[in-house]
Amino acid sequence: MNEKDQDIDGGLVEQEDDAAAMEKAFDQTEVPPWRKQLTFRAAVTSFLLSLVFNVIVCKLNLSTGVIPSLNVAAGLLGFAMVKSWTVLIEKCGLLKQPFTRQENTVIQTCVVASSGIAFSSGTASYLLGMSPVIAAQADAGNMPINVKSPHIGWMIAFLFVVSFVGLFSIVPLRKVMILKYKLTYPSGTATAYLINSFHTPKGAKLAKKQVWILFKSFVGSFFWACFQWFFNAADGCGFASFPTFGLAAFKKRFYFDFSATYVGVGMICPYMVNISLLIGAIFSWGILWPIIESKRGDWYSADLSASSLHGIQGYRIFLAIALMLGDGLFHVVYMVIVTLKSFAQQKKKVTNETTDGQIGNYNDKRRTEYFLKDQIPNTVAIAGYLILAAVSIGIVPVIFTQLKWYHILVAYAFAPILAFCNAYGCGLTDWSLASNYGKLAILIFSSWVGLEHGGVLAGLASCGVMMSIVSTASDLMQDFKTGYLTLSSPRSMFFSQVLGTAIGCLLSPVVFWFFYKAYRVGEPNGPYPAPYALMYRGIALLGVEGFSSLPKNCLKLVIVFFFAAVVVNILTEVLKKFETKYRIYRFIPSPMCMAIPFYLGAYFAIDMCLGSLILFIWEKKNKKAAKEFGPAVASGLICGDSLWGIPAAILALARVNAPICMKFLSVAANKKVDAFLNGP
Template sequence: MRKEEKHEDDEDVASLEKAFEETAVPSWQNQITIRAMVTSVLLSAVFNVIVCKLNLSTGVIPSLNVAAGLLGFAMVKGYTVLIQKCGYLKQPFTRQENTVIQTCVVASSGIAFSSGTASYLLGMSPITAAQAETGNTPINVKQLSIGWMMTFLFTVSFVGLFSIVPLRKVMILRYKLTYPSGTATAYLINSFHTPKGARLAKKQVWVLFKSFVGSFLWACFQWFFSAADGCGFSSFPTFGLAAYKQRFYFDFSATYVGVGMICPYMVNVSLLIGAILSWGVLWPVIESKKGDWYSAKLPASSLHGIQGYRVFLAIAMMLGDGLFHVVYMVIVTLRSFMQQKSQKELIDESTEIGNYDEKKRMEYFLKDQIPNTVAIAGYVVLAGISIAVIPQIFHQLKWYQVLVAYAIAPILAFCNAYGCGLTDWSLASNYGKIAILVFSSWVGLDQGGVLAGLASCGVMMSIVSTASDLMQDFKTGYLTLSSARSMFFSQVFGTAIGCVLSPLVFWVFFKAYSVGDPEGSYPAPYALMYRGIALLGVEGFSSLPKNCLKLVIIFFFASVVMNLVTEVMKKYETKYRIYRFIPSPMCMAIPFYLGAYFAIDMCIGSLILFVWQRKNKKSAKDFGPAVASGLICGDSLWGIPAAVFALAGVQAPICMKFLSASANNKLDALLAG
């Protein structure tokens, strides 16, 4: 029975385009409608808040493509049904229009990540510089302001789009790269617009709505008990006060429970293992060496004290993981080229394709060409503008150094886009970290090497990240018969929205909360880590506390070995697939600085999904992403009114705080006296 069902499913997939045979494909201009653009702007605002909050709290951001596709469908479908009942509907809602919305929203939220408002840009600020101490000089510090941040983003964010356009046919048609996220999103959108899929989509939308409302109301309820720092459910000592001091507790965050439902199980387990290793073992041992390894008089936030071990060991694991994957991806890319050439698998564009779906998709993919001359000219012009403008914003970077970055970037953009097509990994942040090390050491500390390294990270990340995002969207467009021109236009439009919204949303959080405070609600861990990488570039290892270098080397090579073992076992060990249980070094490193609270949230999300799958696998598959998206959106959206209250000076009426029995007795005696 199961084999028959699987065979039927395969036939459904194979004849997907025949289900849409009676539906006309609109021209690329008609795929870009006013309602699609308005919906994109509204959803982009929501997703920018979500990504900004995740960036500032832990930096763990799941793939939001599915949520964008689902919410885009829900909003426009609701609007068109209403208009249709009134008899004013002129153009039906198509999957191509749905794809345009999804592309635009993902492009905008992608800028919220690559903009660096929670990493390299915040790392330039006096707040982060004060924690690092070393390099806290005027030439290595820059005050944040919306004006220059927005100018910088508009200058660097569009170049990457033009760098990869000439290769779209090679990537999608010739090498047939899968781009898993883009493919999954395409199948989701296709299913929404088939008769059977539309019925399921309506149920998913209703589930998402209930989850969204519940999450929003829960966040609102929690706010009433958070009158001061350390108050409320977010500071609930779930496992006792001793564990709470070591940052082991459940903070009742619906956002990270939802993120945990989306992220793979091993990501969440890796986070928890990293938290146990660091806060349960390493930091207590190192703190016992206070006065020997580092001065007991140093403040807790000093990089020359315990904070230095937390930050630099996390950096060591991230660099080990990042460098391994960069080298591995280059090897995989070269090997893939050699295999395809030797096996003559390259497919000429004019080759006859037997499959009906592939014929149809190729026809529409090649229909609206984007001339290579336009793409190359666009890259040259925009790069020229950046070379002129960036040194005006960051005088520490010279024009010829920016030119070198733009000369190298297309090669790295290709590697990242190709690797992303094979594995769904975008290594943009890893290329950015390498740029920090190279350019900060090139410029030097006295010439502003810290700022130069962080700014070059922004240049590199923007190009490499947008290139892989655009290619994912081209794959989605290919599978939904969306025009390449409409995909490119929506990516440009979404990028522009992101360049405006990302700094604005960040600025609200920055003014309303103590962003960058290690003990606050929004510690922005990557800001200090990226600045730490820049300090390593300008000073070398002399800036590390005592014995920290030995630990850095150990953790760097441990990260490389873990990745190497994983890849070897993937290739040679097939029966038991033990490699699935090897933790990710990158994920293990994040709690080194933050603690276990968000890892516990995410593991609870995984547990909910696991139990749900055990009880009803189909229901969990159909509605799990909708529940998770609702939890994330509702909780994150409450951040806007909460920030407005904070800016207006409105405080929550109650402070719910937990004390030990002895502290409580002292407080009672004090109040009685």
């Protein structure tokens, strides 16, 4: 999740001030040149952690699509691995280069870039939305020209062609955003604060404790997932199908599925995100869907299957899309307004803004010196963008024949503007709206191409083109901010981002292919339903068919939900601006988060709310310990449970089934089973 409370921004600004004071502690520490910041051990560590994080992100994407920020885990695990290695080598007397905060920053940048590709690659959204499995659920638009089966070859080729362009689109503006406008980039600032604290004597001691806590959490989570596997011999078996609140609630998808991953995710995500998910689940599965299902035979045919978009599934998908589009469009417009307003204010400001006293002046001067030391020429950035864009214009239409070269040309003509808006807005608020720009691209290009000419595939592929540019641009600027605060070279940041992008382009399809071959990916009742795949295809169908494809009264509800999402966001922003005493805006749910359970149900929201409850109780008992060790515990829960997915997938590919099926039946069903087993 990329959205954060406004309260966090203030805390992160304080952290930046603390980090500035820390620079005195590094005064006698030599800053290595940019080539020595890119070490072989950093590359190996980055690759190993990228593999772990790609598995985590792929599993989260395919199950619910809720992805927490993994920056802290990347920085902590990178520190733990390299520090352990250097301590061991130092004891042997073979250490040639000490482990520095710059090298730690390179590792974190590379890993986050790789896991960012795992998200923006669309293997669980727009690319999977092209598949026959998702097309069959969507009913309409599943003719051959609008369907493309996933294959590891063309997916890797597509990602390599489109993922690097965004890196060059924003490089010329790095000095303006970091030095002139001094944008905060809260996640980048927080990561820099974390890495700086690791490499001070006090921070190193705390980091060791955090690593130990993470290790224990990781091991416990891994073996708990292993234990659960033994009871999962068939569909509907195991702890994941435990009817926690009764069988009636279970049928409405209200249950706790004992997932350590989503308990950990809940500990990382803000409280209101988790509560919004639960509110959305209660409203949809507890109130709205039962009302619509009572209209069966009137609003939609009683003969339709449960997965048909012309039946109840259509209401679930398109009402969720309405909330997402309303929320997304509001934030795009709002971010453009905020960006233009901030840009105008920055123009009027006096250029000399450094009034923080001696420490502030000292650190600003030192950081600016190293930030400007290793420049990336603007001519290289512009030439790189034009060359890579030309390559993409030539190759993407070969992979997707539904898209023509002029479609890609138009996308790349507007992409730098959108990349700037996203990167600038991200610097102000920490919101990345890459997926929203991708959804708009789907609507525009799918309607441009048309249904008969493959508009569904064209819209989904154009989403990948646009989303890759906009997402990588904001990620790179976050990394530049982290590098600025840790005295890491812009060149080492750029090259580590390039390396991470390349690793992500390779690992993301491979990891997805592993899951795709081992499990029933994309099926609504399977272990990995990939909810966003059907939603993204639904948006493409809206683009090519208009609203004629919606079931009865669905259009009216879509309009209501779309404007409801806009009104809720307007109310939130108004309260943030004018209401300060009670801060009621903190208790207004997020429409985007509420939309996710419309399709999936409440089970993962219950897991995440349990994670929030654990953290809340921990904070009440010991706020300092919860702040220091909470992220480590959560990261261990996520990593351990997700990593079990690899041996589980290997067992599934080898057709090795669990030995036990633990299943729960009603009294009546149990009597029938007993009668059948006992015979006449």
